[in-house]
Amino acid sequence: MTENSLHALLSDVKNGEIEIAHAIEQLKHLPFEDLGYAKIDHHREIRTGYPEVIFCPGKTIPQIRGIIESILVKKNNILASRASEEIYEAVKDLAPNIEYYPEARSIFIQQVEIRKSRAKVLVVSGGTSDIPVAEEAVVTAEKLGCTVERLYDVGVAGIHRLLANKHRIDEAQVVIAVAGMEGALASVVGGLSDKPVIAVPTSIGYGANFGGLAALLAMLNSCASGVGVVNIDNGFGAGFLASTIIRQIELNAK
């Protein structure tokens, strides 16, 4: 049922050409999804400033270009995740102010101003090798409006480095803990903090690490409460989840 046919139906009601009971019956069976679609779309428009996200893997360059072009028209911000340098090179002509974050493998095009949150996200990471995933979390959260700080290379093999920065954990509202190997960082951070902790296992490691499975299982079994886990290497997901929490803090602070 298109908007036109809905208009026709209501006209018929108005003109008495159709019984109200009969109209109700038709409306009941109307393909609600179209209306629902519009509704959600409308709803989305309210959230101005939120970027539309493109997950690049498995998409061809022409597909990615096409999606970017269609969002450019809508004047929304655009965040492309898991974007290789090659993808960036292939799309960078689409917008003069396109930004590329190579470590985070993220492309960003700003068309609307981002209002930064007062509440803060702290991204903590274990080793140097975990930094790309941590950076993906940082860039994602920032582009979704969060104020983000970094605390890197504080793995539990040298626990004093983490302890020496406990005040920084205390100052954040949400903590993202990024770690590979055995993923113990999430438990230690969770034990040191009563903030929501988002744990990101990374695939850094080898052998019985099984591509991040060791860290993933460790984080799911954390003896510290208050830890939510995202997929292996999913810095984007962690940044996104953090932004939903920060958003609730901001919305309810008004």
Add this chain to the structure above:
Amino acid sequence: MTENSLHALLSDVKNGEIEIAHAIEQLKHLPFEDLGYAKIDHHREIRTGYPEVIFCPGKTIPQIRGIIESILVKKNNILASRASEEIYEAVKDLAPNIEYYPEARSIFIQQVEIRKSRAKVLVVSGGTSDIPVAEEAVVTAEKLGCTVERLYDVGVAGIHRLLANKHRIDEAQVVIAVAGMEGALASVVGGLSDKPVIAVPTSIGYGANFGGLAALLAMLNSCASGVGVVNIDNGFGAGFLASTIIRQIELNAK
């Protein structure tokens, strides 16, 4: 939006107390789900004769009794799967014509006549130990309106038993192949037939069988095309899927 409020809205349209454009806007945002709910419900009522299904595990006896009682009121048929003898004993007073199939662990209460299909389902099973799962498929498909035949104990270790019954495979429209151990039955049946084959791995086996994983993987990797797989021991699912195929055959035969 309840039916009442919808009536009120349409009355306002009729009476000119609200602009059609405005009404459209309201309808667009109306919580479509309620209507959708009603619609599907209505739709379901058309399929008279179809039992409502209760999956028993994890439900308490009082919960199961409650659900049965509410369906009894609606005068629909009831099929309770994975129902232990204990459950049957605890609910058998609810309906005088309640039936219990101990091997299939299924309870059935008929309130509406089932029209049997002309198209046939053949349930083929490997060993004696697979029979309970096979029977679950049989009872499920029968109560969902299928004409069902059994061909049991024709495992591939004695391939001649299966070959000797090839004509029975040829006479069915849908074949369900139930097997544990290495699950090779599905491939052999699939190779002998150009009918849709629904493969049910069972947990019969031990050691590196890993609770039916061996048969499951084998069936998913069948070198015969045209095989769809359901969960381990899921005789119910196989019977149900068969019934949807039979139903399409019957519907389109008219």
Add this chain to the structure above:
Amino acid sequence: MTENSLHALLSDVKNGEIEIAHAIEQLKHLPFEDLGYAKIDHHREIRTGYPEVIFCPGKTIPQIRGIIESILVKKNNILASRASEEIYEAVKDLAPNIEYYPEARSIFIQQVEIRKSRAKVLVVSGGTSDIPVAEEAVVTAEKLGCTVERLYDVGVAGIHRLLANKHRIDEAQVVIAVAGMEGALASVVGGLSDKPVIAVPTSIGYGANFGGLAALLAMLNSCASGVGVVNIDNGFGAGFLASTIIRQIELNAK
């Protein structure tokens, strides 16, 4: 026992040179397989129009060329699945009307007309990245005689897109649901439909996706009944299974 020796035996029976009982004994032990082979072969010939299928992986170019050439002689249609562009280039000289579907990685050579079914298959897919697997299902089903429609990019993260197209599900006789990541599409489609649903998990995803295992397990555990699952990325298998169902519908519609 060749046809010649069988003829000799029967001549001996006719001429009384051998006792009937003795002939029976010989026939009992006759290598039935040769006859069986012929029989099935014969049976296969009836199904004119059905393509012979070549699964390319693990076969050398000369092997593939040889198989194609031998089928060309038989005047059957040929469908080569999992055929890389390189394979296509290496065999395209074999038939002037050879077709290549790059997304579906399928080669088709038509030698006999395909009669399209009235019954319809709807191929539903989750994300853009799932399209190659979906296309493999589409091409396979079409070349096996099905009328196929596509409904792509209706993943559950934006459930309204799927709901808005529920009527298309309603209009099909068989639905193929193709999805990677968490594979929830199969459950939602299964819940919206009482048609047979063939679920195809794809390997799209990363980390704890484990090459499609996440979607595979999800689909096998679908809370919606009536879902049969094929192997990860097995668009071919889904298309083939759909064609066996459609075939039964068509055969029984006469």
Add this chain to the structure above:
Amino acid sequence: MTENSLHALLSDVKNGEIEIAHAIEQLKHLPFEDLGYAKIDHHREIRTGYPEVIFCPGKTIPQIRGIIESILVKKNNILASRASEEIYEAVKDLAPNIEYYPEARSIFIQQVEIRKSRAKVLVVSGGTSDIPVAEEAVVTAEKLGCTVERLYDVGVAGIHRLLANKHRIDEAQVVIAVAGMEGALASVVGGLSDKPVIAVPTSIGYGANFGGLAALLAMLNSCASGVGVVNIDNGFGAGFLASTIIRQIELNAK
């Protein structure tokens, strides 16, 4: 180093009986952990109203009684999770106002008033069998100060039930999605909402469910962003994580 010896050291500094440099050296090597311990203890005391939590499995009845008694002295609230009815019977004499939630398998003893949050947690669950895990989340979050609402039995096999309650998702600040089988609920809820979603896979299912692994992997691979996952059946962890988010909302709302 106790507070006494620290006092003595400082007195010595004050009296000039020890060089400042020497005192620094001692302080540098002082077992900082004791102070750290005290500090955290002190810090914990500020969070009055927060229960101390006892994870019961693997603890003997005498151990559990001992821990409860020691907390009773401190006048803190006590939440014992995974507490069987047998444990409850064995400890219920310890406090007259002890409460037991059998579905949630939780014991609570209130000694300090809990101030309820304005921000709300909505606990959504798939099937009847998931309710015990959902209730564990509810009781945990409530005892940790959250206002909690329930939305049960809205699994994706009947998507309309969930859609019909979308407004309830919209009214909460945090959503907990509890589901077994294929765990698709988390993705659908995540797609319908821009709130933080905490996904709890349950072990409800059989066969290729592998004790909740299917739902766990599905939730980790959710195509909806903004989903954090806790361990299988970990209703407690979900409730706790929700409470840390709610707490940040409340703290920053002042």
Add this chain to the structure above:
Amino acid sequence: MTENSLHALLSDVKNGEIEIAHAIEQLKHLPFEDLGYAKIDHHREIRTGYPEVIFCPGKTIPQIRGIIESILVKKNNILASRASEEIYEAVKDLAPNIEYYPEARSIFIQQVEIRKSRAKVLVVSGGTSDIPVAEEAVVTAEKLGCTVERLYDVGVAGIHRLLANKHRIDEAQVVIAVAGMEGALASVVGGLSDKPVIAVPTSIGYGANFGGLAALLAMLNSCASGVGVVNIDNGFGAGFLASTIIRQIELNAK
């Protein structure tokens, strides 16, 4: 086609009432499976002395009794594997000379004399706990006609115990190596011998043993060549496989 109808057909050929070509055509399509069945049956009868085997798990007592009774009539030997003491008690009235081997969990009823092989099977086992599986292999091989010797408790943690018995390995024609834990016995035995070695992993162990998976994988990856592996705890299978080898040795020795 029954034997009767085959007789009728041949009579028709003899009497000239049917063309030979026509008869050939009919025979070509004759349901070979029935003849095949008979043939194989016949073939089986030649192997007199071989027991018919009943795998007990998943079969009910009445089913097992029924199968035993039907074999008793045929005057074949009967070997029931995985037979609990309870099963033995329930069937022991069926034959006066029934034997029960509790460690091997095997029932045997002799109706035909077993001719013992000259070639020998040596069953080697690692620890005391592996003995039940080893005994299952011993009893199976013996009842299938093998001369069997035992060499138990020679695990690799005390390699001298095995080395001190190398001559016993040298004197056998087939070696069965039964071991749990890490299953290294198979490799060491394989390295010491140029006989066929059948490796049986047992489920003895705990933790990362994963129900025998550790030993299974070790045996499949043996650095010693000439090792064939059977399922975890499958003493029966090892004994059976050994008997097929011994049988070939005996048959070809004549």
Add this chain to the structure above:
Amino acid sequence: MTENSLHALLSDVKNGEIEIAHAIEQLKHLPFEDLGYAKIDHHREIRTGYPEVIFCPGKTIPQIRGIIESILVKKNNILASRASEEIYEAVKDLAPNIEYYPEARSIFIQQVEIRKSRAKVLVVSGGTSDIPVAEEAVVTAEKLGCTVERLYDVGVAGIHRLLANKHRIDEAQVVIAVAGMEGALASVVGGLSDKPVIAVPTSIGYGANFGGLAALLAMLNSCASGVGVVNIDNGFGAGFLASTIIRQIELNAK
């Protein structure tokens, strides 16, 4: 203790320069391994005609050349398995009569005549893609003295192809069944034969095949008795195991 020092000791005994008891004591503690080593070496020399085997993966070209050269000196036959074409090119100058089997990835250098067995090995394989593994088994068994026959492309999806060749199974003493995908071939062959069956799972397949795991588990769980399994793709191991069986048949036939 070298042979020299042993000679000296015995001379001392002979000359009465050392007490027998004392000599016994020394001999008791003599590093038996050296003698043991010699003994085994000696034993090996008896088995003239047996090739020494080189497993190439993980070895450098110089290492492989060195090993070949040292065996050439000993005038033994040499079989190098898993030898890439590159390796062959790098070593082919070492012996004028070097042979390379590219499908089997095997190098062979004959220095001693191989006496062919009368007993036969039949290598059965499922699909065209399994041939390289099957060929590895063929070449290995042949070079170890077996008479080998091939029966390829008789996968269970077209069971008649296998049945039509049952007599070839009957004529062999040992059967090797090579199959990927779901590995059902081993069960069907095992069911058709009472010969020892060596099952070789191959890694042919994709998705839930998990690199041959599906076929491996299927073969370990074969419902046909008398099947021994080797590692995935381990054609060499199957050929070797077959040769140990054939060897026992030949040795005991004299």
Add this chain to the structure above:
Amino acid sequence: MTENSLHALLSDVKNGEIEIAHAIEQLKHLPFEDLGYAKIDHHREIRTGYPEVIFCPGKTIPQIRGIIESILVKKNNILASRASEEIYEAVKDLAPNIEYYPEARSIFIQQVEIRKSRAKVLVVSGGTSDIPVAEEAVVTAEKLGCTVERLYDVGVAGIHRLLANKHRIDEAQVVIAVAGMEGALASVVGGLSDKPVIAVPTSIGYGANFGGLAALLAMLNSCASGVGVVNIDNGFGAGFLASTIIRQIELNAK
């Protein structure tokens, strides 16, 4: 070759009744294993005070009684691990001074004095539920001669408890870290210490813990160097390994 026959051979040498060269030949082939056995036995006797160990699972009460009785005769100490209370009750009459450690599930019978080491083992454990495994390590190490200290309930969720006891880690020569859940304790202890750390994963946990797999993988992937891992719940193995290290320290301290 027994000692008697060796004596006879040497006598023959002495008397010139056999050539030395011939005697060497015989000795070369002498079943070295028997001598080797004696040798090792002798060697074992030197290690007086070391208990002989009985691993109880899978052994019957009579078997355990028999083994204990045979060791009692040898006057060695006896340590029975994984001994249930039931086993203890069934064997306690065998020795008046038998000791039972119920938490450690260990039986000990002292017949020879144990000399305690100066070097110390510290057993650190995460939670109350890990204590049984920790106690198994303690009892094992103590009975093998180690001086052992306990540091329990210092899991990483409250890292200060561990830090406050760092000096105790500093005072030990070997540290055993026992932890379930995510097993992070091993990494943190490893990071705080430059002593050998033996990590024992426990099966404490649920869901994605998979019976201790999470802790096991975490410990194997520890970002702290110097950590050796034993099997899940293997307190005995950790105690034993610690004792071998302590023993080397003691032996080399002299």
Add this chain to the structure above:
Amino acid sequence: MTENSLHALLSDVKNGEIEIAHAIEQLKHLPFEDLGYAKIDHHREIRTGYPEVIFCPGKTIPQIRGIIESILVKKNNILASRASEEIYEAVKDLAPNIEYYPEARSIFIQQVEIRKSRAKVLVVSGGTSDIPVAEEAVVTAEKLGCTVERLYDVGVAGIHRLLANKHRIDEAQVVIAVAGMEGALASVVGGLSDKPVIAVPTSIGYGANFGGLAALLAMLNSCASGVGVVNIDNGFGAGFLASTIIRQIELNAK
């Protein structure tokens, strides 16, 4: 709190400008971690001669260069593990005396003399292909001050090679057993020795080896006591753990 501010605080105490109680309060909350950090640093300085270790994977060339340069300034020894030839080429200009061990993939720069231990480590390996991992263990242990010996190519398929070298095991204080395939070497070595055994599974193998999982599980389940396991291919970790044991032996030998 820096040392300066601590000095200021103590001066204030001395001068009476701050109450002792107040100072205690400040010290209690002082960021102990900084002091703790210094303390550990100080402690580290004592261990002169110990190299600082760089784990190369996941680090960029500039990062590795930067880390090396900063350690060069501190005049510590440097050990870079998992360093490819490419990395070596890119950093070799940083120090004239840089050494590269290509098999061990290790870079070493000596700035301080290494005092070799009297106690010895023996590195035992199974096959030629395991040598790179074994060499990583050798180089690591040597650079950490251990005297190391090699015993290579003594896999259990030819057990005599190992037995012939038992005296070398007896002469070492710590044994590292490196093996791929089925990893049985660790059990055999553990059975032959009462020294601490560090087991290193390697990823050598294929098929059901699953990248070293087979050897890993075997080693964790070793029937020989006294075996500690490190991650797959983790020669570095084994060498490091060995050095911690050797170090305790040396320290306590004084």
